[in-house]
Amino acid sequence: MGLLFELGPCTIANEGENTTVNDHGWNTYSNLLFLDQPADVGYSYSSGGVPVDNSPVAAEDVYAFLQLFLSRYPEYESAPFHVAGESYGGTYVPHIVSEIHRRNKKLDVSDGGSPSTLRKDLKKIHLESVILANGLTDPYVQFGKIPEYACEGPYALFKRGSPECDSLREKARTCQRLIQNCYDFQSRLTCLPPTHYCTNQLFEPFSSQCQSIAYVNLL
Known part of the structure; x- marks a missing residue:
């Protein structure tokens, strides 16, 4: 996209x-540099191994990829590096940035706490900034705030107390219950339902008005 x-x-x-x-x-x-990650997403592929199913492990693979990239194209090694993501990027980008920062610190300082020579086979990534656009960082809080955004915010679509707002608030409570269930018992069976329910039920009022929840003030 x-x-x-x-x-x-x-x-x-x-x-x-x-x-x-x-x-x-x-x-x-x-x-x-656009990257489809984790492996087997989009145009990326793998030739075996254990499938990656969480952001912390995916971040380790991204770091490994960046090392390979900088080894192949050393002219970019000293360039400032910015990590950007949108939407669900608000979940995985912080993990990627954390992994880069953690590994950079290990390159700069030895296990004993004294300065060390950078390992010759690893490159320090000159991390400069993190960019998140409409990032999904806390689904429980963010989905729970959609009724307030739609009914009370500066770009409210519906009047406070309207049937649409009452319906949104009820759906938001259901959404949060499903998300909490996912947090408590993490599995496909518990985490897929809130993914489908929350996006379909809480975004639908915006799409029915030909509006975007991300850019409603511009449309």
Whole structure:
């Protein structure tokens, strides 16, 4: 999405038959690296091993990939590095940044606490910033606040006390119960239901009004 519809050098044109230059692409000001992760997501693939099913482990793989990338393209080794993500990126980007920061510290300081020479086979990643756009960082809190956003915020879609607002509040409570169940008993059986229910039931009022929950003030 980000590569071909938002900030990449090209955008899809002619109903998918062609591409056109994106005048607002971030590549005008920086080098961009788009990564499908974890392995087997999007265009990425693996040749065996244990499937990755959580963000902390995925972050370790991202770090390993970045080391391989910098080894292959050493001209980028000293460049400032920024990690950006949108939506669910609010969940996995902090893990990636934490892994980079943790490994950088290990490269700078030996186990004994005294300065050490950087390992020759690993590159220090010059982490400069973290960018999150509409990041999903705490689903329980964020989904629970949707009724307030839709009914009381500066861009409210519905009047306070309307049937739409009452319905949203009831759905938000159900959503939070499902999310809490996922937190308490983490499995596909407990975590898939809130994923489907919360997005379908709490986002639907916005889409029915031809609005986006992320950019409702711009539409």
